[in-house]
Amino acid sequence: MKSYLSIAALLFVSLVSCKKDDVPENNNPGRLSIEFDNIVDGQNLFLNTVTYTNSSGENYKVSTLKYYISNIKVTNTAGVEVVVPQDSSYFLIDESDEASHSAEVTIPKGEYRQVAFTIGVDSLRNTMDIARRTGVLDPAAGANGMYWSWNSGYIFFKIEGVSPASAEAGNVFMYHIGGFGGYSSPTINNIREVKLDLTTGGIAKVPAGGESNIHLMVDIAKLFNGSTQLSIAAKPVVMFDDFSANISNNYSTIFRHDHTEN
Ligand SMILES: [Cu+2]
Numbered sequence: 001m002k003s004y005l006s007i008a009a010l011l012f013v014s015l016v017s018c019k020k021d022d023v024p025e026n027n028n029p030g031r032l033s034i035e036f037d038n039i040v041d042g043q044n045l046f047l048n049t050v051t052y053t054n055s056s057g058e059n060y061k062v063s064t065l066k067y068y069i070s071n072i073k074v075t076n077t078a079g080v081e082v083v084v085p086q087d088s089s090y091f092l093i094d095e096s097d098e099a100s101h102s103a104e105v106t107i108p109k110g111e112y113r114q115v116a117f118t119i120g121v122d123s124l125r126n127t128m129d130i131a132r133r134t135g136v137l138d139p140a141a142g143a144n145g146m147y148w149s150w151n152s153g154y155i156f157f158k159i160e161g162v163s164p165a166s167a168e169a170g171n172v173f174m175y176h177i178g179g180f181g182g183y184s185s186p187t188i189n190n191i192r193e194v195k196l197d198l199t200t201g202g203i204a205k206v207p208a209g210g211e212s213n214i215h216l217m218v219d220i221a222k223l224f225n226g227s228t229q230l231s232i233a234a235k236p237v238v239m240f241d242d243f244s245a246n247i248s249n250n251y252s253t254i255f256r257h258d259h260t261e262n
Contacts, residue, residue, distance in 0.1 A: 009199040028208035032074065033104040035082065035213055036093045036116065037258070038065060041221040047095055055225035058232045060163035062220065065095040066146060067157040067251075068121050068136070072105055075114040077178070077203065082107050090121065092136035092146065093218075102213075109208040119252060120156030123180040123191070127153070132164060153180045156190060157251055159223070166236035173236040177244045189242070190248035194255050202260035213261040220253050226250030 031047075038045040039051045051059050069091045072084040084105045088258035091103040125133065125148065137154070146155045160174040181189035197215070198204060204212040224230045228246035238244055 004156045008188075014079060029106045030109045030206035030207050030208050031104055031211040032107050032204060032206050033102045033211060034069075034072070034114070034117075035102045036069070036218050036255075037213045037215060038093075038095050038218045038220065040219065042219075043221060045095060052221075054221065054232070055229055056165075056231040056233075058163055058165035060161050060165070060232060062095075062161040063069060064158060064160040065220070067093050067119060068146070068154060069093060069103055069117050070117065070121055070125070071118040073116045074107060074112040074204070077111045077113050082110075082112075086125075087132075087175070090125070090135070090137055092132060092142060107206060109206050111211075112204040112206065113198050114195060115198060115204070115214055115257075119177065119192045119194060119248070120190060121154040121180065123153075123182065125261040126180045133240065148178065148240070152178065152187070153183070154178055157248070159220070163236070164230045165231070165233040167233070168236045173232045174238075175244075175247050176239045177247050179240060179244065188242060188244060190244055192248050192252040194252060196255060196257045197256055201257040202262070204260050205262040215260065217256045217258045219256065222254045223247070223251050226253050 045062060045065065048061060048063050051061055053059050070089055071086065072089050073081055075081045083109060088105060092100060094100045121137065125137065139147040143154060146158065147153070148155065155176045155178045157175070157177040160172065162171045163170055163173050166173045177190055179188035179190045181187065181191065198214065204214050205213045229251050230247065230250065235243060238247055
């Protein structure tokens with residue numbers, strides 16, 4: 001038994017050391033910024049002022065657009081995945097706050113052909129001790145308006161606006177989408193992953209001490225028209241209910257890589 005163990009240990013060590021050659025050097029960090037450029041049908045999104053028309057033929061204006069991006073991972077051209085340390089990997093993109101449109105992380109220098117992230121906040125972090133939920137995750141500060149309660153957790157994606165198609169007071173419509181699955185009393189799970197290939201729009205060449213910027217287009221038109229065609233008249237308000245999965249499925253397709261600035 002003992003020899004089996006030492007053979008296993010040796011194997012493990014050699015596997016690890018073999019793998020190590022492939023892993024990018026960690027002592028040469030650079031910066032990767034991911035820019036979230038919110039648009040509607042190829043045009044810039046403007047809050048409150050511009051009227052858009054969705055695929056159901058309904059006019060609408062957007063007053064609020066906010067969503068969480070987390071757990072960023074990148075894959076280099078050799079196929080090796082780099083996971084950004086989780087504590088540095090939560091971002092709240094808020095259309096009304098220009099400074100929030102870019103998620104910046106530190107990764108080893110290298111050439112990266114894929115970026116992946118979660119839309120929302122993973123279940124573990126949803127229920128983690130409040131002391132470890134700071135900044136944009138602090139329910140009393142950065143996450144203000146983006147948090148329901150310990151049981152229901154964060155609102156992953158929030159869009160609000162007005163539409164003549166809405167019969168709600170003030171013609172408002174709102175989608176507040178969240179739900180992390182839960183453990184003791186499982187709820188709806190709207191955590192969605194996005195993987196974007198960068199080879200067509202340009203791989204990210206992160207230099208040591210420098211920066212590469214991945215520019216994404218985030219098309220709200222696709223939020224209304226994905227696997228489900230949404231109608232504001234039929235569903236002006238969607239929050240914590242089963243229908244929300246249709247919306248999270250739609251918004252998992254709104255991200256497109258446009259270009260990279262190296
Ligand atoms: Cu750009």
